[in-house]
Amino acid sequence: xxVTVPAPTGTTPSGARRTPPPEPEDLELLLLIRHFELTLxxxxxxxxxxxxxxxxxxxxxxxxxxxxxxxxxxxxLSNHRGHGHFLARHAEPYGLLAEIMGREGALCAGVGGxxxxxxxxxxxxxxxxxxxxxxxxxxxxxxxxxxxxxxxIGDGTxxxxxxxxxxxxxxxxxxxxxxxxxxxxxxxxxxxxxxxSGRVAARAxxxxxxxxxxxxxxxxxxxxxxxxxxxMVRQDSRPLVVEFATHRAGPHSKGDDTRSPEEIALAxxxxxxxxxxxxxxxxxxxxxxxxxxLVERIAAEVTARPPSAWERP
Amino acid sequence: xxxxxxxxxxxxxxxxxxxxxxxxxxxxxxxxKLGGVFRVTDGLQKDFGEQRxxxxxLAESGIIGTAIGLALRGYRPVCEIQFDxxxxxxxxxxxxxxxxxxxxxxxxxxxxxxxRIPCGGGIGAVEHHSESPEAYFTHTAGLRVVACSNPADGYxxxxxxxxxxxxxxxxxxxRRYWEKADVDTSAPADDWTPFDRARVxxxxxxxxxxxxxxxxxxxxxxxxxxxxDGRSVxxxxxxxxxxxxxxxVAESVARTGRCAVVHxxxxxxxxxxxxxxxxxxxxxxxxxxxxxxVGGPSTPYPPSRLEDHYLPDLDRVLDAVDRLFAF
Ligand SMILES: Cc1ncc(C[n+]2csc(CCOP(=O)(O)OP(=O)(O)O)c2C)c(N)n1
Ligand SMILES: [Mg+2]
Numbered sequence: 001x002x003v004t005v006p007a008p009t010g011t012t013p014s015g016a017r018r019t020p021p022p023e024p025e026d027l028e029l030l031l032l033i034r035h036f037e038l039t040l041x042x043x044x045x046x047x048x049x050x051x052x053x054x055x056x057x058x059x060x061x062x063x064x065x066x067x068x069x070x071x072x073x074x075x076x077l078s079n080h081r082g083h084g085h086f087l088a089r090h091a092e093p094y095g096l097l098a099e100i101m102g103r104e105g106a107l108c109a110g111v112g113g114x115x116x117x118x119x120x121x122x123x124x125x126x127x128x129x130x131x132x133x134x135x136x137x138x139x140x141x142x143x144x145x146x147x148x149x150x151x152x153i154g155d156g157t158x159x160x161x162x163x164x165x166x167x168x169x170x171x172x173x174x175x176x177x178x179x180x181x182x183x184x185x186x187x188x189x190x191x192x193x194x195x196x197s198g199r200v201a202a203r204a205x206x207x208x209x210x211x212x213x214x215x216x217x218x219x220x221x222x223x224x225x226x227x228x229x230x231x232m233v234r235q236d237s238r239p240l241v242v243e244f245a246t247h248r249a250g251p252h253s254k255g256d257d258t259r260s261p262e263e264i265a266l267a268x269x270x271x272x273x274x275x276x277x278x279x280x281x282x283x284x285x286x287x288x289x290x291x292x293x294l295v296e297r298i299a300a301e302v303t304a305r306p307p308s309a310w311e312r313p
Numbered sequence: 314x315x316x317x318x319x320x321x322x323x324x325x326x327x328x329x330x331x332x333x334x335x336x337x338x339x340x341x342x343x344x345x346k347l348g349g350v351f352r353v354t355d356g357l358q359k360d361f362g363e364q365r366x367x368x369x370x371l372a373e374s375g376i377i378g379t380a381i382g383l384a385l386r387g388y389r390p391v392c393e394i395q396f397d398x399x400x401x402x403x404x405x406x407x408x409x410x411x412x413x414x415x416x417x418x419x420x421x422x423x424x425x426x427x428x429r430i431p432c433g434g435g436i437g438a439v440e441h442h443s444e445s446p447e448a449y450f451t452h453t454a455g456l457r458v459v460a461c462s463n464p465a466d467g468y469x470x471x472x473x474x475x476x477x478x479x480x481x482x483x484x485x486x487x488r489r490y491w492e493k494a495d496v497d498t499s500a501p502a503d504d505w506t507p508f509d510r511a512r513v514x515x516x517x518x519x520x521x522x523x524x525x526x527x528x529x530x531x532x533x534x535x536x537x538x539x540x541x542d543g544r545s546v547x548x549x550x551x552x553x554x555x556x557x558x559x560x561x562v563a564e565s566v567a568r569t570g571r572c573a574v575v576h577x578x579x580x581x582x583x584x585x586x587x588x589x590x591x592x593x594x595x596x597x598x599x600x601x602x603x604x605x606x607v608g609g610p611s612t613p614y615p616p617s618r619l620e621d622h623y624l625p626d627l628d629r630v631l632d633a634v635d636r637l638f639a640f
Pocket of ligand 1: 156
């Protein structure tokens with residue numbers, strides 16, 4: 001079984017093609033998410049966190065690119081790997097960390113945790129495939145308002161039948177649904193080649209759903225590429241599948257990486273972090289330090305908070 | 314005798330079943346290369362190949378549906394559902410096909426499919442990863458529902474489930490996966506306790522605790538603690554929920570006169586309700602107190618920090634014992 005991750009064509013891992021510098025706000029958001037995720041892994045190691053967590057290391061640029069394409073009235077549905085989706089949507093890292101840790105100020109009183117957040121037009125679930133029919137319903141309700149529903153799903157989730165029931169209804173009823181596929185070539189330990197026959201594009205085509213594949217790793221470039229398509233989802237009220245060729249730079253959840261060293265190295269080579277550090281040392285080093293320190297402060301503050309009201313006996 | 318963890322005992326049991334019968338297949342998400350998230354199928358793909366240990370797509374409904382098709386043509390699939398909370402996408406196939414086809418054909422059609430489900434909490438996991446969905450399946454006619462509680466039973470019961478001609482929902486208490494015990498892997502199958510029989514795992518005279526899966530161990534600990542208070546507690550491991558070994562259960566309760574059923578699942582409409590009703594029918598005149606139920610509250614499984622409040626523990630079981638005597 002070989003891993004068949006579509007290689008990004010827009011930018012080579014080495015940055016050989018000219019990489020446009022990311023805007024400072026985007027870099028701030030990227031690095032906020034990165035340090036948030038790294039901090040979670042650290043808190044787990046220190047025994048401050050329990051349960052489990054799935055980090056989006058390496059994939060942060062996807063929700064960051066989408067963040068400015070979404071409006072306040074849009075509804076985002078997320079999955080098990082959702083911290084980045086949330087932070088790119090709402091600048092509430094304290095609330096999210098408090099939710100994950102069960103501390104005062106938690107987004108959902110600590111009831112939902114890492115995978116089940118419901119907060120201001122954002123809803124996540126840990127059960128694969130379940131969100132897409134729900135997203136279709138939300139989109140149906142939003143039809144004609146100019147707002148859309150945006151659902152993030154992984155490549156492995158295309159194994160679930162609910163995905164196809166939803167795509168059929170979404171196109172049949174012409175609902176403004178943006179399906180964002182984070183195609184990182186793997187589902188837990190199972191490579192895409194071992195779990196998916198055919199391609200996402202052809203599956204979308206089977207339902208007459210528009211499909212667009214993004215290979216760029218650059219936030220600005222992606223945004224320019226997607227802006228007219230997302231506008232079309234709103235204006236013409238129709239579903240769109242945007243498939244990102246991406247890489248999971250970290251383990252599936254915590255320590256469980258079954259990939260070979262070569263596969264892990266390949267994923268790491270696509271990570272934006274080292275590339276930006278190298279190409280744009282000035283703003284990067286400063287913003288990196290600022291965000292790291294910010295997340296450290298957030299973690300220290302939230303850790304010191306009392307348990308969320310719901311958790312007190 | 315060899316000392317095995319429950320996970321390893323199940324693994325050895327499956328290995329034995331696969332050696333004995335080339336029609337036995339293992340299928341599920343990440344069961345092959347990874348060996349399952351709990352490593353219960355560890356090494357099986359390496360030894361039996363990708364034709365017999367099949368890594369499936371993320372598709373619970375598809376897994377059970379294809380298992381049914383394979384069983385229709387003589388195979389004996391053993392399906393792993395990665396976590397309890399992910400059995401629901403498969404519930405349609407289990408309830409409307411797997412359970413009903415054999416009954417509808419008046420037994421002409423056999424579906425020897427085993428659905429293994431790591432169940433219950435206590436490992437610091439989250440919602441969907443810690444649930445106890447047994448009552449959904451005991452409520453469905455046509456399914457055998459069993460739960461192992463220890464390595465020795467894990468080894469034999471998984472083999473009995475695989476050999477059984479009926480569909481079996483096989484619950485494995487995930488928090489007990491790492492607990493070790495002696496397992497006699499050389500005892501002939503004829504000597505094994507039939508897998509639809511309950512077992513008295515600790516004899517006692519004053520009260521009967523009925524449990525299965527993860528709570529058997531908890532009840533044994535409670536029984537040991539109660540003994541210090543001079544109370545003689547009998548513990549029965551139900552092992553099979555459907556069919557229910559009501560004769561053994563009723564005999565025990567008629568003798569002790571007091572009974573509490575202990576499970577992790579919510580008490581409301583839980584499996585304990587069925588037992589309480591049956592015991593009222595069978596043992597009414599022997600009962601010194603109403604049959605009590607100890608279980609989870611009717612809420613979604615909480616974040617892991619709070620699972621100690623959710624899960625029945627020694628104190629809650631002993632409290633039930635106190636209430637039985639105080640009645
Ligand atoms: C219905 C269901 N079955 C199984 C799981 C366990 N599980 C959690 S994440 C995952 C893999 C998901 O892969 P993919 O959709 O590619 O997303 P990625 O993790 O790569 O982001 C699995 C099998 C689940 N969450 N839901
Ligand atoms: Mg994936």
